[in-house]
Amino acid sequence: xxxxxxxxxxxxxxxxxxxxxxxxxxxxxxxxxxxxxxxxxxxxxxxxxxxxxxxxxxxxxxxxxxxxxxxxxxxxxxxxxxxxxxxxxxxxxxxxxxxxxxxxxxxxxxxxxxxxxxxxxxxxxxxxxxxxxxxxxxxxxxxxxxxxxxxxxxxxxxxxxxxxxxxxxxxxxxxxxxxxxxxxxxxxxxxxxxxxxxxxxxxxxxxxxxxx
Numbered sequence: 024x025x026x027x028x029x030x031x032x033x034x035x036x037x038x039x040x041x042x043x044x045x046x047x048x049x050x051x052x053x054x055x056x057x058x059x060x061x062x063x064x065x066x067x068x069x070x071x072x073x074x075x076x077x078x079x080x081x082x083x084x085x086x087x088x089x090x091x092x093x094x095x096x097x098x099x100x101x102x103x104x105x106x107x108x109x110x111x112x113x114x115x116x117x118x119x120x121x122x123x124x125x126x127x128x129x130x131x132x133x134x135x136x137x138x139x140x141x142x143x144x145x146x147x148x149x150x151x152x153x154x155x156x157x158x159x160x161x162x163x164x165x166x167x168x169x170x171x172x173x174x175x176x177x178x179x180x181x182x183x184x185x186x187x188x189x190x191x192x193x194x195x196x197x198x199x200x201x202x203x204x205x206x207x208x209x210x211x212x213x214x215x216x217x218x219x220x221x222x223x224x225x226x227x228x229x230x231x232x233x234x235x
Contacts, residue, residue: 171231174230
């Protein structure tokens with residue numbers, strides 16, 4: 024999976040999370056796209072962005088009980104940056120980019136080890152690939168390009184694990200939540216939704232540092 028594809032997924036998963044919490048269809052404005060671009064360029068992991076968005080909605084809900092819905096994703100910016108500061112800092116000072124990337128690799132390695140230790144027969148097709156990823160992560164200089172290529176292979180294998188009910192559920196969600204979007208875009212969102220569902224079902228970690 025190339026850098027552009029990973030970036031597209033970053034944007035789409037953030038948009039989906041905002042949609043789920045807001046509860047109504049929306050189209051990202053240029054201001055919201057700029058906010059996501061800023062988070063991506065800063066290197067804020069997807070899970071930290073989502074944590075910040077959830078925090079922002081919770082605070083907004085408490086302040087506006089029974090009131091209007093949050094109108095823009097940009098209102099989440101302060102909470103996203105706060106979550107990222109806590110994630111990086113933890114009270115011991117700002118770490119260097121090199122240290123930050125090494126920590127991401129360490130978290131990824133821990134996730135891969137956890138997955139392999141609890142590997143079920145249902146996802147045995149992923150065993151060789153994740154063992155290979157663990158070998159790459161064991162090197163002193165693990166190349167991100169290798170991990171991104173493995174992420175792409177993992178995605179292909181994960182999609183093959185989908186059962187008919189998984190496909191039907193993913194299509195239902197995408198058609199309901201992204202109606203009116205071009206078919207080509209809906210097709211890509213469907214694959215993202217399906218892969219996300221399967222990853223959650225079997226607790227399959229990503230292999231790209233982009234997600235950590």
